[in-house]
Amino acid sequence: MSADERSLAIVVLAAGKGTRMKSDLPKVMQPVLEEPMLYHVMRALAPLGPVAVIVGHGGDVVEYYLDSNWPDTNVLWQRDQLGTGHAVMMAKNWLSGFDRVLIVNGDMPLLTTDTARHISDSHVGGCSFATFSAEDPSGYGRVLKDPRVRIVEEKDCSEEERALTEVNAGVYLVDVPPLLKGLKELGRDNSQGEYYLVDILDSFHRMGLPVSAIHLDSSDDVMGVNNPLELAEVGRILRDRYLKGWMIGEGVKCIDPSSVWIGPEVVFKGEAIIYPNVQIWGKTEIGRNVTVESFSVLRDAVVGDGSRINGYVRIEDSSLGRQVKAGPFCYIRHRADVSDEAFVGKFVEVKKSLIGKGSKVPHLSYMGDATLGERVNIGAGTITCNYDGENKHKTSIGDDVFVGSDTMLVAPVKIGDNAMTGAGSVITKDVPDGALAIGRARQRNIEDRRGLMKKKSGGGDRVKQ
Template identity: 45%
Template sequence: MAKLSAVVLAAGMGTRMKSALVKVMHPLAGAPMIAWPVAAAFEAGVDAAVLVVGHQQEKVRGYFAQGEKEVSFAVQAEQLGTGHAVRCAMPHLSAGTDTVLILCGDTPLLTAATLGAMVKVHEASGATLTVMTARFANPFGYGRVLKGDDGSVTAIVEEKDASDEERRIQEVNAGVYCVDRAFLAEAVEKLDANNAQAEYYLTDVIKQAVGQGRKCLSYTVADPAEISGVNDRVQLAESARILRGRINRELMVSGVTMIDPAAVYIDRGVTIGRDTVIHPGVTITGQTVIGEGCEIGQGAVISASRIGDGSVIKAGSVIEEGHLHEEVQIGPMAHLRPGCELMAKVKIGNFVETKKIVMGKGSKASHLTYLGDATIGTGVNIGCGTITCNYDGVKKHHTTIEDDVFVGSDVQLVAPVKVGRNSLIAAGTTVTIDVPPDSLAISRTPQVNKEGWKLRKGKG
């Protein structure tokens, strides 16, 4: 098979987004907009990709810097049209490239299946150029595809340059092309800007191919929605809805239950095991991995976390960058801040906040507690209202609670402090020094009862 390289056009600012951020880097279901067409191209069989960048090119470069795929960059310092963009890319194509797949960085709905099918048709036909097309009842704004009697493509006319008769054509240019590299390299150098936009149109290479007697074909996409570009926030939201719908469908087909898929927001890159149940209003982002047989309650928010099999995340809980082992229970209304690792069968109850803790198997903090910068052993009970006082105004300090400790209600642990195994901390105690193993720690102001005081003071 001929070596296939992609050219992805991503140099424009996207002024209709009304944003300080370049259009192709707007987040979309867990990845920048441009990540979607690039990923689709590689999945369709592309060996390498050249991204044509311009505005805020450092942001685009930065995102792809850690990628495993072969991605390089061409700079279009002045945006003079699609033909000019491809001209900028040509010197950066991988050696040995025979066919160039050209697509736009603002078409995130294009699928690998569609691109792959187009490439196969192109290669089997022997055409010099194949253009992806779609049919719309109201094709306003799109370039119209002109064809000869044999069905071959003879030209593409942009909306502003089209005659009234040409504007009635319903088959439009999707902006995706498969082109012979040798022909393309010569053709883009011959482009001119004699048109209403004063730009170098990539579509004009078709006229050159036809003039040379070369075969130019079309490939009509089955779902016209795939070619939809994103130009404003409304289209961005609609694209996100469609992409999340695809993600949810794939998860459900693999064995995940969603009570109301339209009300579940799961980003690209999330993995969820079979027989897990997702309730409405849930948001799951980052490279989160959720095991089998879990239950994620209504309104839970989970980001960049690992959740073991059989765990239950109750309604309204938030988990950030956490690692939960098997059969952990969280919430309702709990908040796990980054850096928490909870071993099997741990319970974090309602209105408990944790940050950067390790909690041993079977330990629990059932309600109204803050645990930060702490190592907690197995079988530990943390009473209601317990606080680890970990910050002295300058530095964070660590608390260690060993196995089988019982911490009563309303306890303050002033770090750095260590509680030895099998100890009991009485309710209301402020712990400021280490507690030896097997001990009772109690620190209270003596209670004084003044009998008759209320009668002497009177009702006032």
Template identity: 45%
Template structure:
């Protein structure tokens, strides 16, 4: 692939490489913006050793489908000419180059500004997408001259040159599919169409979207059948969701994996998290990178995890922070529990064995471990390892001062 860049070339090249990190890219620089033919001619050096068909298209047609390009290739092969193109029929063709025909055959394209009144009445327009034999392309580009009102080198001149050598095949594409992007309003409009396509594909595959208009699913996301997504759900960056999953309103899942049968309640946020089967998460839970949950884990409202590996059937149902933690199976973490994992310089690990019970408002000061089956009393600050089967309590003794309130009021008058 040879992207032709010009204005703000370094920034554009950087953005393209970031979007397609594994693509084989050869960038070509159009030093001066002198028209579309000049832009394509800038790529000749990058393709000097290539012999075959060259697909030319604009960089701002995000709705173009693979099926359309395959149809273009088929038409080109059947026509056996040096060039084939994609056309589109518009109700209002203002601003678009017109595809002109004689006896039904494509003869040339004339840009809107250069059209006669009769030519402007033509509604078949150039979509700017071509398939050209390289043996014809570079030779023809060298012959193009700026004989137009704008003084630019028009790629559309290739069509008339090709028509003199053989038939110019064409296919018709939907106007929505070939629409470009010139500003942020048009970008938003194209994004809506793309999202509608993606959402419809998932719904036809058996996924329920309660409100498709507010559901945002990236192209590379996978969702299993019989999964249900609430309004305002976002699934991004290659997230994989299994079958029979429910994801509540306002939840955002990024680069995460969710296994079959899990229920995610509203307004939960996942980032690079892995969630096992039949878990119950949320509402208002946050799973940060490195979170790995086994089957049947429950994380409730306002629970945050980070680099936490949690075993089967463990629960933290209320108001907890579990960071840099390794938690066994059947563990109960009480409300208000936190792992104190950062000492100001380094992060440290907290380990909880199988069947551990952590009382409410507990602070686990890492590095620390609690052995299998141990209990930690509510309000405890754990600074030492707790042996298996033990009870750890570190709260201060309670003192009741009878009559204290009355004496206080008496002193205050």
């Protein structure tokens, strides 16, 4: 391990239950912008050095998430939750390979890389901890600096100390060798019977090492989350951060930013117009000059340059090419691919299908497990009958095909280039190139409809009362 690699380790404390969340999910797995709270912490800290996460309550869920999404993370178990100091004890063997450690709570999703780096750069040795000025310091440990820097828990404060507004943020930057020595000296002689990490400051003072408070300008970055109200609040703050970044950085235009929600993995390639009440989640990519109208929801979608998504469109795990028009009221899902200049219109569902360049599915249709060539026109009410009760089957439609309204394409079936189907047809056999396929009963006109109805009823004229 090189000197740089040895220099800084990060320990994230993520073993708590989060009782006030009133949830079966571990606290750090509570969703913020459709990602676990822990995701946001990891995203901020991973660029700074190796990370170890201390897990406990619901640890199997947390460990699975980390293995799947942050495979380089070291997962360490705290089987018994005996306080923050005890949690750090679980990392002592891993920490022995490093010079310094940044210790962060896993319920701080607003922490940024810049703030964490500022704390690291401000460290002068010994033990440093982050502080901020609180408008309402209730519940926080107060920071005292005379005659020496220390933290006094609120319950132990005098009236004068209670009036102080600089409080402990719960983020520490500590030299590892004296930390490991100090952990051995921690006791649990307190009302909770736990090992408190804050008590480590006394050990550093006894060793004659510096203890420093690093004051942060913003309390948002170190805001902890303890209940559903705070969870919603950090979601709004993060949403605003991401939107501000895209609006300033790429020229994204949001008509009402307060009603738009985007996830942290969303990417805008350039200018776009986003109407009110739009949601964009997952690894969605939005091209240049795209418009997304109100009440549309995009998740893991790719939208090409110049495309327009009208209102009430849902797109999931699918891609739209350039100059595509979609909606209103359509559903594009399950690896569907809508090619350049195509149109998916009103009350249309496209599932796991390819819509070729310039093709149109204007209204009231279902395209499932289908491949449409270029310049295809699908008449209203057309569906691909792709499921036989046991298996899904494919429909293949060539270039320049005209499918008449209310056509049932019973898969597996193939429609050749330049072919046409008659309106109301049920197509069960392949249609050759250039052919017209009509699959419906011959129309029969029966004269004297009223007389026929009298015969069926078995009687003569009705007697008027």
